[in-house]
Amino acid sequence: MIFLMDLQMMLLDVLYFILRNSLRAVLRPRTKPVDGELVLITGAGGGLGQLFAQEFSKHGAEVVLWDTNTASNERTAALVREMGGKAHTYTVDVTNRQEVYRTAEMVREDLGRDVTILVNNAGVVAGKRMLDCPDELIERTMKVNCHALFWTVKAFLPQMKANNHGHIVTVASVLGLFSTPCVEDYCASKFAAVGFHESLAHELLAEEVDGVKTTLVCPYIVDTGMFKGCKIRDEVEMILPPLDPQYCVEQAMNAILIDQPLVCIPRLTYLPFLSRALLPWESNVVTYRFMGSDKCMYPFIDAMTNREAPLPITAE
Numbered sequence: 263m264i265f266l267m268d269l270q271m272m273l274l275d276v277l278y279f280i281l282r283n284s285l286r287a288v289l290r291p292r293t294k295p296v297d298g299e300l301v302l303i304t305g306a307g308g309g310l311g312q313l314f315a316q317e318f319s320k321h322g323a324e325v326v327l328w329d330t331n332t333a334s335n336e337r338t339a340a341l342v343r344e345m346g347g348k349a350h351t352y353t354v355d356v357t358n359r360q361e362v363y364r365t366a367e368m369v370r371e372d373l374g375r376d377v378t379i380l381v382n383n384a385g386v387v388a389g390k391r392m393l394d395c396p397d398e399l400i401e402r403t404m405k406v407n408c409h410a411l412f413w414t415v416k417a418f419l420p421q422m423k424a425n426n427h428g429h430i431v432t433v434a435s436v437l438g439l440f441s442t443p444c445v446e447d448y449c450a451s452k453f454a455a456v457g458f459h460e461s462l463a464h465e466l467l468a469e470e471v472d473g474v475k476t477t478l479v480c481p482y483i484v485d486t487g488m489f490k491g492c493k494i495r496d497e498v499e500m501i502l503p504p505l506d507p508q509y510c511v512e513q514a515m516n517a518i519l520i521d522q523p524l525v526c527i528p529r530l531t532y533l534p535f536l537s538r539a540l541l542p543w544e545s546n547v548v549t550y551r552f553m554g555s556d557k558c559m560y561p562f563i564d565a566m567t568n569r570e571a572p573l574p575i576t577a578e
């Protein structure tokens with residue numbers, strides 16, 4: 263009897279959330295205020311990180327900027343300060359867990375308060391065919407895009423849980439939901455990031471920590487230069503062009519401010535995500551071939567190969 267009542271309740275809840283989320287796609291739900299929040303952004307010197315810092319600052323939040331690249335991190339801080347915002351910079355390699363824990367403690371001491379929103383945005387890609395790629399570059403992608411999520415969340419989640427207030431944002435990728443050829447390191451790390459994020463979100467819900475929210479951000483190609491050269495078939499690219507970084511961050515911010523658990527940007531990319539799950543493997547293969555995504559990374563890899571200096575490899 264109890265089982266049947268639970269089943270009925272669960273089915274009603276399922277219907278309720280389908281309806282609510284369909285309505286949300288049309289009507290704009292109320293956004294939460296983030297003024298006064300302390301937002302930590304990793305990879306804050308990069309294309310999306312810099313825009314996240316500016317957007318959060320526009321909404322009245324104080325930002326803590328982490329990046330390995332001191333110069334670009336300082337540029338982001340200068341932009342935030344020019345807008346009248348408050349920014350604090352730290353040079354941190356997020357793959358180094360001792361450095362992450364140490365700097366997290368330093369942030370707490372320097373600012374005298376806890377980080378309330380964590381945006382895990384730092385990311386890298388090897389940009390080489392797997393068989394030509396030095397093992398260290400593959401490891402680096404896994405460490406930055408996946409392992410670092412554990413270290414930063416372990417550093418900041420305990421206070422969020424203790425205060426029952428916070429938000430964990432993971433900037434993954436559509437390549438964490440479906441894949442393209444020739445970026446095995448990146449896809450593996452982003453699929454792992456999606457798995458990490460979802461498991462964490464379920465854990466918080468199972469423990470009824472309802473004040474700590476989670477948002478998984480999965481963008482398609484963004485024009486920041488990270489995937490410069492990546493190209494699908496012209497006719498398809500007309501309906502699915504690379505995203506403007508500002509548009510991408512605005513969409514991600516909308517999702518964060520309404521506590522949306524997952525956002526794919528643009529919405530059209532929910533389709534390949536669904537087709538991967540629903541269609542036979544071979545059907546997806548012919549679709550990819552038709553749309554030019556089977557070879558979309560070739561020009562990107564050629565461009566990366568022609569770049570002069572290899573990216574630095576950090577050892578822990």
Ligand SMILES: NC(=O)C1=CN([C@@H]2O[C@H](COP(=O)(O)OP(=O)(O)OC[C@H]3O[C@@H](n4cnc5c(N)ncnc54)[C@H](OP(=O)(O)O)[C@@H]3O)[C@@H](O)[C@H]2O)C=CC1
Pocket residue numbers: 304305306307308309310311328329330331334354355356357383384385386406433434435436480481482483484485486487488489
């Ligand atoms: N651009 C795209 O097409 C897409 C990007 N994404 C994801 O969005 C996020 C941001 O990407 P985007 O802004 O384009 O990339 P960028 O390369 O412009 O920015 C990434 C930033 O992260 C920093 N970083 C790299 N490694 C570390 C590290 N170990 N510790 C701290 N900081 C580090 C980089 O520093 P440095 O300058 O020294 O390398 C850089 O400033 C990434 O997670 C990416 O995977 C998702 C979908 C599409």
Ligand SMILES: CC1=C(/C=C/C(C)=C/C=C/C(C)=C/C=O)C(C)(C)CCC1
Pocket residue numbers: 434435436437440441442481482483484489492494498502534549550553555558
């Ligand atoms: C696979 C696939 C596509 C191409 C996707 C591409 C090219 C994604 C690139 C994403 C990047 C570079 C993300 C970075 O994080 C289409 C044409 C959408 C539809 C068919 C399936």
